[in-house]
Amino acid sequence: MPQINFAEKEITCKVVYYGPGFSGKTTNLQYINRKLSPSKRSELISIATEGDRTLFFDFLPLKAMVINDFTIHFQVYTTPGQQYYNATRKLVLQGVDGIVFVADSQWSRQKDNIESFQNMMDNLEENEMSLLDIPYVLQYNKRDLSDIAGVNYMDFLLNRRPRRVPRFESIATEGKGVFDTLNEISRLVITKLLKESVV
Amino acid sequence: MDIIIYREEQFQIDEILKNFLKNSGSKTVLLITPSGFTISRQGNIPGVNIESLAVLSAGTFASTREIARLIGEEEFTVLFHQGKRYNIHFSLIVKDVIFVAIFENTTTIGMVRLFARETAKSLEKILFEIKRRKRIPMSGGAVEPENVKRDIFKEEKGDK
Numbered sequence: 105m106p107q108i109n110f111a112e113k114e115i116t117c118k119v120v121y122y123g124p125g126f127s128g129k130t131t132n133l134q135y136i137n138r139k140l141s142p143s144k145r146s147e148l149i150s151i152a153t154e155g156d157r158t159l160f161f162d163f164l165p166l167k168a169m170v171i172n173d174f175t176i177h178f179q180v181y182t183t184p185g186q187q188y189y190n191a192t193r194k195l196v197l198q199g200v201d202g203i204v205f206v207a208d209s210q211w212s213r214q215k216d217n218i219e220s221f222q223n224m225m226d227n228l229e230e231n232e233m234s235l236l237d238i239p240y241v242l243q244y245n246k247r248d249l250s251d252i253a254g255v256n257y258m259d260f261l262l263n264r265r266p267r268r269v270p271r272f273e274s275i276a277t278e279g280k281g282v283f284d285t286l287n288e289i290s291r292l293v294i295t296k297l298l299k300e301s302v303v
Numbered sequence: 304m305d306i307i308i309y310r311e312e313q314f315q316i317d318e319i320l321k322n323f324l325k326n327s328g329s330k331t332v333l334l335i336t337p338s339g340f341t342i343s344r345q346g347n348i349p350g351v352n353i354e355s356l357a358v359l360s361a362g363t364f365a366s367t368r369e370i371a372r373l374i375g376e377e378e379f380t381v382l383f384h385q386g387k388r389y390n391i392h393f394s395l396i397v398k399d400v401i402f403v404a405i406f407e408n409t410t411t412i413g414m415v416r417l418f419a420r421e422t423a424k425s426l427e428k429i430l431f432e433i434k435r436r437k438r439i440p441m442s443g444g445a446v447e448p449e450n451v452k453r454d455i456f457k458e459e460k461g462d463k
């Protein structure tokens with residue numbers, strides 16, 4: 105849920121990158137951090153374990169745009185992908201305004217994608233939220249690898265709910281599709297905000 | 304939970320927090336939600352990114368909530384980190400608002416706790432109103448959703 109501050113003329117929204125371990129969520133944020141003008145972002149915080157896996161979460165504050173004198177800020181988070189960090193994932197989802205689900209395109213990871221997607225729905229439900237109300241997009245990452253599932257097949261697995269959502273093919277290590285994904289989720293979140301808020 | 308803060312409320316909160324800093328001798332105080340939003344902050348520690356501090360504090364508090372659950376406690380309402388120079392005192396005030404005070408060894412944990420409790424009481428009514436408030440649909444004269452541009456964030460050439 106966005107925070108609206110009339111004194112500071114600021115609106116802050118929360119966007120979470122969700123997905124199985126090693127699907128490239130942190131890589132997305134690192135690329136955004138590298139390629140975005142410092143005037144549009146603050147420092148990226150990353151708490152990783154020795155194996156470069158996200159332990160707690162990554163956090164990147166962004167300044168999106170000004171609407172009716174209000175500056176819209178995004179707090180972008182990733183979640184730790186590993187199964188045993190579910191408590192952290194649940195708490196990062198608290199108050200979320202938009203979600204990017206980063207799926208790993210490799211054939212061997214399709215089961216993990218499905219489990220992670222289901223886990224996301226369960227955690228949303230536990231936070232009394234639902235994918236029916238929250239804007240989200242899909243990103244099929246690692247399209248440069250050889251042993252990958254077709255886009256239609258991944259759509260069949262992940263994008264066949266009543267509401268079809270935008271999906272992007274990406275190679276996050278090279279930045280391909282990273283900004284397209286970020287801009288689409290940002291637009292969806294701001295559009296929803298404008299429909300529902302008084303500013 | 305929507306957090307909608309009106310100008311007058313922000314000023315009132317800021318004043319209450321300024322008084323806390325003065326009375327307790329703390330360096331910085333933050334009011335944050337469990338989802339990492341900062342409701343208000345006063346004071347400053349040079350070179351410290353307050354937004355990051357707020358988000359990590361919310362994360363710390365949330366993980367202790369899980370620890371509490373694991374050992375059968377409903378909640379830990381106070382958390383304290385002691386350092387060589389700075390100490391941090393976290394406390395849960397009202398419901399789901401976290402009060403974070405950072406202080407040096409020039410004051411004591413007792414003073415901070417005492418004034419944190421008093422400040423919590425002063426903030427209770429305002430925070431209750433803020434938390435209760437719901438957004439209302441937008442009326443005319445505003446930006447239409449169709450006009451939200453597609454390239455909100457622009458990828459720059461070269462590393463920044």
